[in-house]
Amino acid sequence: MAEVASSVVHEVLGPRVQEVDQPIVDYVINVLADEDFDFGADGEGVFEALGELLVDSGWIPDYSECRSACSKLSEKFGKHGLVKAKPTVRSLTAPVRMFDGMDEEEAPKKKPEPVDGPLLTERDKMKLERRKRKEERQREAQYQMHVQEMEAVKEGMPVVCVSHDQSEGAAVKDIHMENFSVSVGGRDLIVDGSVTLSYGRHYGLVGRNGTGKTTFLRHMALHAIEGIPNNCQILHVEQEVVGDDTSVLQCVLNSDIERTQLLQEEARLLELQRQLDIGGEDGKSNGTLDGGVDKNAIAERLGEIYKRLELIDADAAESRAASILAGLSFSSEMQKRATKTFSGGWRMRIALARALFIEPDVLLLDEPTNHLDLHAVLWLESYLVKWPKSFIVVSHAREFLNTVVTDIIHLQGQQLTTFKGDYDTFERTREEQLKNQQKAFESNERVKSHMQTFIDKFRYNAKRASLVQSRIKALERMAHVDEVVNDPDYKFEFPSPDDRPGPPIISFSDASFGYPGGPMLFKNLNFGIDLDSRVAMCGPNGIGKSTILKLIAGELQPTSGTVFRSAKVRIAVFSQHHVDGLDLSSNPLLYMMRCFPGVPEQKLRAHLGSFGITGNLALQPMYTLSGGQKSRVAFSKITFKKPHILLLDEPSNHLDLDAVEALIQGLVLFQGGVLMVSHDEHLISGSVDQLWVVSEGRISPFSGTFQDYKKLLQSPH
Numbered sequence: 146m147a148e149v150a151s152s153v154v155h156e157v158l159g160p161r162v163q164e165v166d167q168p169i170v171d172y173v174i175n176v177l178a179d180e181d182f183d184f185g186a187d188g189e190g191v192f193e194a195l196g197e198l199l200v201d202s203g204w205i206p207d208y209s210e211c212r213s214a215c216s217k218l219s220e221k222f223g224k225h226g227l228v229k230a231k232p233t234v235r236s237l238t239a240p241v242r243m244f245d246g247m248d249e250e251e252a253p254k255k256k257p258e259p260v261d262g263p264l265l266t267e268r269d270k271m272k273l274e275r276r277k278r279k280e281e282r283q284r285e286a287q288y289q290m291h292v293q294e295m296e297a298v299k300e301g302m303p304v305v306c307v308s309h310d311q312s313e314g315a316a317v318k319d320i321h322m323e324n325f326s327v328s329v330g331g332r333d334l335i336v337d338g339s340v341t342l343s344y345g346r347h348y349g350l351v352g353r354n355g356t357g358k359t360t361f362l363r364h365m366a367l368h369a370i371e372g373i374p375n376n377c378q379i380l381h382v383e384q385e386v387v388g389d390d391t392s393v394l395q396c397v398l399n400s401d402i403e404r405t406q407l408l409q410e411e412a413r414l415l416e417l418q419r420q421l422d423i424g425g426e427d428g429k430s431n432g433t434l435d436g437g438v439d440k441n442a443i444a445e446r447l448g449e450i451y452k453r454l455e456l457i458d459a460d461a462a463e464s465r466a467a468s469i470l471a472g473l474s475f476s477s478e479m480q481k482r483a484t485k486t487f488s489g490g491w492r493m494r495i496a497l498a499r500a501l502f503i504e505p506d507v508l509l510l511d512e513p514t515n516h517l518d519l520h521a522v523l524w525l526e527s528y529l530v531k532w533p534k535s536f537i538v539v540s541h542a543r544e545f546l547n548t549v550v551t552d553i554i555h556l557q558g559q560q561l562t563t564f565k566g567d568y569d570t571f572e573r574t575r576e577e578q579l580k581n582q583q584k585a586f587e588s589n590e591r592v593k594s595h596m597q598t599f600i601d602k603f604r605y606n607a608k609r610a611s612l613v614q615s616r617i618k619a620l621e622r623m624a625h626v627d628e629v630v631n632d633p634d635y636k637f638e639f640p641s642p643d644d645r646p647g648p649p650i651i652s653f654s655d656a657s658f659g660y661p662g663g664p665m666l667f668k669n670l671n672f673g674i675d676l677d678s679r680v681a682m683c684g685p686n687g688i689g690k691s692t693i694l695k696l697i698a699g700e701l702q703p704t705s706g707t708v709f710r711s712a713k714v715r716i717a718v719f720s721q722h723h724v725d726g727l728d729l730s731s732n733p734l735l736y737m738m739r740c741f742p743g744v745p746e747q748k749l750r751a752h753l754g755s756f757g758i759t760g761n762l763a764l765q766p767m768y769t770l771s772g773g774q775k776s777r778v779a780f781s782k783i784t785f786k787k788p789h790i791l792l793l794d795e796p797s798n799h800l801d802l803d804a805v806e807a808l809i810q811g812l813v814l815f816q817g818g819v820l821m822v823s824h825d826e827h828l829i830s831g832s833v834d835q836l837w838v839v840s841e842g843r844i845s846p847f848s849g850t851f852q853d854y855k856k857l858l859q860s861p862h
Contacts, residue, residue, distance in 0.1 A: 150178035153221045157214060158204060165204045166588035172596075173199070175619045177222065183611040188212070188219035194612050198595045318344040320507070320535075322372040327357060327364050334360055336559040342507065347529065348537045349546045349568060352556030354773035354801045358539045359383070361556065362509045365537075378505040382513065386495045388485030393475060393495055396484050397466040400499040404459050411450050414443050469498045472524035473517070474686060490516035490686070501528065508536035514545055515798045518686040519824040523859055541800050543568055544826040568802070596620050635804050637780070637811030638755035640787045642676075646713040650675045650818070651697055651790065656706035658696060666692060668842045669706065676789055678818040681829045683847075683854060684839035690822045693839065694718065694792045697820065717788035719796050723779040729768040733758050733778045736767065740782055749785075756781045757807070772799030793821035797828050808832075826851050 151174050155162060162170060173195055176182060183190045192215040196208065205211045320342040327335040334357030342348065350358050364370050366381035373379070386396060399405050421440055454460075470480050473494045484495060493516040500508055514522050522545065529536065529549040537554070540546055546553075546568040553564045553571035564571045596616045603613050652673040659665035666689045674680070674697065682690050695701040696708055698718050710716075728736055737749040753763050756777040767775065776799045784791075791812075797805045809831040812819055823829055829836075829851050836847035836854060847854055 147174060147178045149225055150174045150222075153177070153218065153225070157217045157221060158199075161204055165202055166584065168585060168588045168592050169198065169202050169204070172592045172619060176615055177218065179615045179618060182615045184219040184222060188215035188217070190612065191215035191218050194599070194615070198592070201595075202591075320373055320377065322365075322370050325370045325372070327361055327370075329357070329360050333559055335556070335561060338559075338561045340554060340561050340563065342535050342537070344535055345533060346535055346552055347532065347550045348535070348552045348554050348563075349550035349571075350537050350539045350554045350556065351546075351568070351571070351802055353803060354771035354799075356556045358556055359511055361561075362511060362537065362539065365507070366509055377507060378503075379507045379509065380500050380503060380505040381509040381511070382496050382500045383509075383511050386484055386492045386499070388483070388487065388492060390483045390485065392481050393470060393484055393487070394463070394466055394480040396495055397470060397498050397502050398462060400503050401462060404454070404457060404462055407450050407454055407459070411447065411454075414447050414450075418443050418447075466498070466502050469501050469528075470495075472521065472528060473498055474521045494521070497525075504534065506534055508532070508534070510536060510538040510540075512539055512541065512798070514540060514542050514824070515795075517824070519683060519855070520685050520858060522824055523855065541797055541802055541805055542825050542827070543802060543805070593620065635807035636755060636757045637777075637804075637807045639780075639784055639791070639811050639815040639817075640752075640755070641814075641816035642715065642787045642789045644713070645676055646711045646789065648675055649673060649709060650711050650714050652709045653696075653703075654707045654709070656696070656703040656708050658692065658701065658704050665704070666842060667844075670844055672837075672844060674790060674818055674820060676816075676818045678790075678820060678835075679833040680820045680835045680837055681833045681851075682820065682822050682837045682839055682844070683824065683851075688839050690839050691720070691794055693844070694720075694794055694820070694822065697790075698792055714790060715786055715788040716790045716792060717783040717786075718792045718794075719779060719783055720794035721798065723783065724772070724775050724799065727767050727775055727778060730766065732764050732766055733770075733781070734763045736778065737782065737785070741785060752785055753778070753781050757804075773801055773804050776800060777804075788817065790818040790820070791815065793819070793823070795823055796821060797823060797825045826855070 154170075154174055154177065158173075176194055177191070182194075185191065185193070192212055196211045196215060199205045199211050199214070200208055205214055322341070323339045325335070325338050326333065327338070350361070352358055362381050362383070365373065366379050368375070368377075368379070391399065418440065421443070467477075467480060471477075475494070475498075484492065487495070497510075497513055500510075513525065517525065522542075526545060526548045529538075538546070538549065548567075550567055551565075553566070553568060555562045555564065555571065555575070564574055566574070596619060600613055600616050600620070650673070653670045656670045657665060657668045658670075659667075682693065684690055692701065696703060698716050699708075699710060700718075702708070728739075731739070733753055734746070734749060737753060738744070738746065741749065750763060753759070758774065758777055758781060762770075762774065767778070770778070776796070796808060800808060805825065805828055809828060812832040819833060821829075821833065836849075836851060837844050838847045838854070849857075
């Protein structure tokens with residue numbers, strides 16, 4: 146019936162069908178295909194049921210042509226024998242149909258046994274519910290056990306070992322995680338999630354701050370999600386290495402547990418062998434030690450150890466570890482230093498080096514570029530592109546994702562969706578999907594509204610009962626189309642200063658600087674910053690970029706030369722220190738009230754709102770906020786006095802990709818000077834127009850784009 150209806154509709158109304166939304170076409174076909182539909186005399190029933198919709202949708206240009214088309218539809222359907230004769234007494238149509246619908250002979254067959262069926266069903270439901278609760282308790286207990294184990298590993302030693310047995314190929318291929326849920330503190334983060342990780346694919350995990358990206362990675366690392374094989378080695382690089390007296394190079398080598406144990410056993414056996422040799426020379430030994438260990442047994446075991454060390458290529462391990470560390474900017478001298486002598490950012494690099502050295506089946510990276518300079522980021526990009534196995538990376542750096550990933554996993558609304566391609570491809574695909582979904586939703590709602598209006602208007606009209614019933618059936622059959630739910634827009638509205646001091650604003654004249662007891666970091670710096678400056682400073686870590694910001698802000702004074710600052714200039718400095726310095730026991734509004742006593746609460750709320758800290762978020766304890774939300778509170782604090790100059794030290798580190806986009810828009814609209822330290826290509830390209838390169842104690846303007854600077858770093862020297 147539906148096929149015939151579709152054919153007739155396309156024959157009669159076909160010329161403009163391509164311009165009509167599909168839900169409307171489907172609805173028209175379903176109404177006409179209904180066996181109870183009354184076409185009426187000369188298509189009058191068709192016109193009453195569908196005429197308004199056909200004209201409103203633009204399928205038919207006017208009502209005159211619509212009447213003619215409805216008449217043709219009735220005629221065509223009549224030729225197929227589908228137009229029902231009018232009942233003798235129309236007023237009885239509705240009661241008879243309602244009675245027939247209630248008196249279903251087939252109904253008992255569809256129901257369970259009348260005596261014990263319902264009881265069994267209820268009992269089954271209770272059993273299933275109890276089983277589900279039990280499984281949830283078991284999963285939670287298992288998860289807590291894993292967490293305790295993880296916390297017990299104080300030295301940060303990875304729980305996986307370098308996999309040396311490659312003779313039978315990779316033990317783990319694709320990983321299928323199906324129908325799993327992830328929650329923390331009673332809050333659901335992922336519900337009925339399903340993800341397949343294909344071997345060798347590289348996944349970027351994206352989503353708003355606070356949606357559960359890091360928690361999902363933790364659950365994976367702890368094998369707390371069903372579908373992950375027990376023999377699958379998963380390593381999550383999240384926490385920095387705890388510093389001790391172990392050298393950086395040895396710390397990385399120690400993560401190869403088998404090699405470390407074999408070398409330790411070799412040393413112990415060589416010592417035993419030496420003792421036997423000494424005893425033999427003194428005539429105090431017959432070739433055995435206490436416990437019956439003799440020379441032959443030791444020699445045999447040493448032979449086995451040497452074979453195994455050769456098989457796992459133990460001699461090459463040190464050069465491989467050194468190469469990885471060099472790529473992450475550790476010099477030969479730094480590789481020999483104890484791990485405890487390094488700052489948190491460098492210890493994170495050691496943790497990353499260990500992960501790359503181990504090469505687990507699945508590598509999980511959480512913002513790996515946060516503590517890297519551009520040199521190290523470019524090296525990591527090239528390393529990960531060649532990574533033979535699977536990895537998932539969370540990153541706010543768009544160009545980094547575009548370079549290293551083959552797929553995107555999007556976490557939104559407690560659901561995980563996988564997209565093929567890099568981040569730019571994902572954005573285009575998702576935008577197109579949302580447009581199509583919105584169009585389908587609006588079309589669906591228009592059809593539903595049209596049907597419901599007709600039903601409500603003629604519900605108690607006996608003459609229209611058949612048409613009303615057709616509409617009700619069609620309404621029930623209509624497929625559900627979800628409304629498009631967009632994430633709320635982020636806001637970064639930097640207040641522009643009311644006044645504009647005249648030049649010079651900030652100027653360096655032959656300024657030099659060195660920390661007491663240390664070498665001179667900068668010599669004879671000469672440059673200026675004004676309200677039109679849009680500058681990004683680039684250079685390797687440790688070169689002194691943050692020191693330059695402190696000299697500009699007046700937190701440090703030059704060793705020689707002068708740094709001039711206009712008495713009227715207001716400078717705002719953003720750094721990780723400002724985020725870490727927030728009072729975690731307070732909430733954003735109280736924090737702002739303490740920073741700016743006497744300012745009306747509403748004014749402070751409005752300012753917080755200009756950075757997206759709105760409503761209840763402004764009243765949440767600071768410790769419950771994500772890193773990105775804390776960053777926005779810090780931005781609110783430093784910009785309240787309407788600064789003329791913004792000094793930003795890695796401002797995008799804790800922001801998600803949408804927030805970075807909002808930060809760019811905010812900086813573009815800001816009516817003041819901007820000087821930032823960053824290696825985020827998208828942020829730099831979108832918000833500044835000049836690059837300064839810091840090297841060898843000097844600051845030099847770079848004449849090209851950030852892309853040109855990257856190519857310069859990548860070119861062989």
